[in-house]
Amino acid sequence: MFGDLFEEDYSSVSNNQYGKGKTLKPKPLEPPAPREFTNLSGIRNRGGTCYLNSLLQTLHFTPEFREALFSLGPEELGSLEDKDKPHAKVRIIPLQLQRLFAQLLLLDQGAASTTDLTDSFGWTSNEEMRQHDVQELNRILFSALETSLVGTSGHDLINRLYHGTVVNQIVCKECKNISEKQEDFLDLTVAVKNVSSLEDALWNMYVEEEVFDCDNLYHCGTCDRLVRATKSAKLRKLPPFLTVSLLRFNFDFVKCERYKETSCYTFPLQINLKPFCEQSKLNDLDYVYDLFSVIIHKGGCYGGHYHVYIKDVDHLGNWQFQEPDKNLKALQNEKDVDDPLTVLKAVLLQEENNLTPVDQLGQKLLKKIGTSWNKKFKKQHGPLQKFLKLHSQTFLLSSDESMVTLQKKIFLQVESDFQSNEQQILQMLASKSPGLNDTTTCPHWFDINDSKVQPIKEEDIEQQFQGKESAYMLFYRKSQLQRPPEARANPRYRVPCHLLKEMDAANMELQMKRAECDSANNNVELHLHVGPRYHFFNGALHPVSSQTESMWDLTFDKRKTLGDLQQSIFQLLEFWEGDMVLSVAKRVPAGLHLYQTFDGNELTLCEVGIVDGEDIFVWNGVEVGGVQIPTGVDCEPLLLHVLHLETSGDSKRREQLVESPHVFPANAEVGTVLTALSVTEGVILTRSAQSSGGESWTAIPQKDMQRTFREHGLRDGSSVLVQDSYSDVNSLLTQEGKWITGTNEIDWLEVKNLCQLESEEKQVKISAAINTVVFDIRIKAIKELKLMKELVENSCLRPVDRNGKLLCPVPDNSTLKEAEVKLGSSLGLCLGKAPTSSQLFLFFTLETDVQHGTEMEVIVEETLSVRDCLKIMLEKSGLPGDAWHLRKMDWCCEAGEPLCEEDATLKELMICSGDTLLLTEGKFPPPGFLKVPIWWYQPQAPSGHREREDQPHGSSAQGVNWRAAPTQGVPGHMPAEVSLLFLGDIDISEDATLVDLKSQSVLIWHLLHAMFRGQGLAACL
């Protein structure tokens, strides 16, 4: 049995003790994390969807919007289950929005997902999600929702809540005739540039008058001539919810680039709009609006991040700056301690998810009240488990009865008791501190940043007045809108019954999954080695018959105690009699060796240091099969190679070198080797396990023969050479040198069959050294994998990295060292020849579709030009056209500088094997030409809203579409209000004059103009 030991690889770290192929147990998929202490749900960012998340949270925290949507029942909207049925009228967008709101209100997860909702928009790719701006999205979403609600009682939902009107008036100074034009709006767009506050911007728009006189007269219809006149605008109808978009993004026509206006721009928490409105009989209070949401843009004008500050009008969240004191949930008084139901509820309420393993409940109860269930309640109430079952209206047991939780309604009831308690406390605090006299109006603001939700103070909003991170959209609500008291801190308020049920069921499932996951995360796999099934020989413990019969696998919760483990083992080993001792066992080359004994029955497995995969020896602590077992580090058995020159007959010439493995305790004297070989007198030479070469032998002086093996630095695998005193040292070493070659190597490589050809073996281990040539390994692998000889001509070896990705092939003629292949690593045997020394092996992929492991591969000559390389790659990827160029992927997996010099060779541009090139859309202009992006600029109207005259409500969504997709390097993200239209790129000679450029630009304008006219969009131009 020793023969095979050194074939094994001790250098590679492996948890796979005993080679039994212990597979990692599949852990249940981790359920989403529960809500944090704010008790509000964020929304996951799916890559550039932060603007969507910010807007959805704003709508969600507009209770009137949310409730109006909830009021539309399945009889009007249909039901999501029917969405695939033919002829079923299912209004998916409002249904998905309802569902998302219900999840945000009730589902106990840290962040909700918007996948179902964006699917309902028809957004299937990330690209579609990223191309929007939050201000556009607001309009797109409203327009989509309106369309979807046509024919239902919610058809006017958007109008009811967000629709307002502006009236433009021109007064003739001669006949006083007023000509009037009314405009609708769902949101107001206001200028930021050269304006210092929202009030100023509104003043410019709705208070200042424009005068027509001198050479700019107005044609009055009544007078039928040019007259002097004044033009003004006023807000006529105010919506309950006023949305204000700030024009933070502008275009600098001097520098010819887009920029973000970062100047200071203030806006009030409360605004009175009366000065900006037409005169009416309305109460003054009808003009007062409160800020309740601020969408913030952070970053520059070509990207960045959105998050939102929101006022939680209904106090749904927990607005505190530290975690609620758990003691508030503690037992109120002495009397409660006598009621087992109250005590157990209190124990469970302190647990995460109100959930605990049943067998830990007793312990926790003991901690809480200082006395055990058995002492205090058992006599009157029976065993704990039975009590839980009897009170099933309060406690919910998992199907295997190992876990217990509180029924949801109990949890909610206790929570609301707690909340009312909290309110009392808040009121108490308020009455004490004069500053906070009215807690009910104390605004609860949160910063909602994708999945993160944090409470903030109202004054924090001022930080968003200016800078790179600043307010971008403002949402005001009419102050007079009152919320019903029932809605306060009640997330279930007005949620339709079927969604309440769905969320309750989902919460229950989440709790169960978390419990499962929790126990799986705490389970350890133990290998129990049963003492009586072992015997001691050759200095170590070995199974009597087979490994499987002497070892039991046991899965155990590491939070349980050592005593619990012992009890379980007693139950497992029914035959056991007498004492049971559990000791740490370790597999060493000589066999099994024992170390310390586990101690402390009341300690948990964690505390005694038992880990997953631990080997535990179960015995009586003294002997195995009548043999006293040495334990501990000192007497670890060492497996040594003992080489002995045996002489046969009388002639010294007929010496024979014999190798045999021997086991010695590490603390034995070196001299015992002689005894083991029955040699009375001799010289001992030693060599450590690592070195491989005759020169490292050291002879042990006679005086050191009493020192131990360990003191001499011998370890498993070390060699000992025993030489009879009379034999010739040199001849011995020569022979030994021969013997050692090639047999003591424990290094290997793993070669996997990736040729897509059938073979008996999927992978083989090939022995190798650092100076082995790659070609030899390949030949051996083909032979051992029993593959066709023909493969020798057409295959290569490719290292497999940690993620399983195949790297570029290693050249046949290099050694492992040269090819930087580490011993013990994996190589894939693949079809196709390895590149020669003048060839490059390149990965390539579309820039817009960089996914690890899906790259295409190509072998090209290093003298190939960039142009030809591009051609080959386009051909291979089947991409149409020739408007492409190449970029090199940099070390952080992003597109680097373009390879501009199309005539340069790959070698000149220092492209190396293994590099990844990215196919990027857009062609370079020919040499001597420049690429000039052309934008068409419409002079801006003097006030913000007047621009909208050209874009009546309803066409703004279309307005998004006609903006041509910009190529790169050109401003990309324009709010629809900026009258700037990207016409295209012009390739023009460096020598061309400005006049040439102008004429070409006009030509391109005419072309586009002609194209769009047919679609009714000419008005935009």
Ligand SMILES: [Zn+2]
């Ligand atoms: Zn007139």
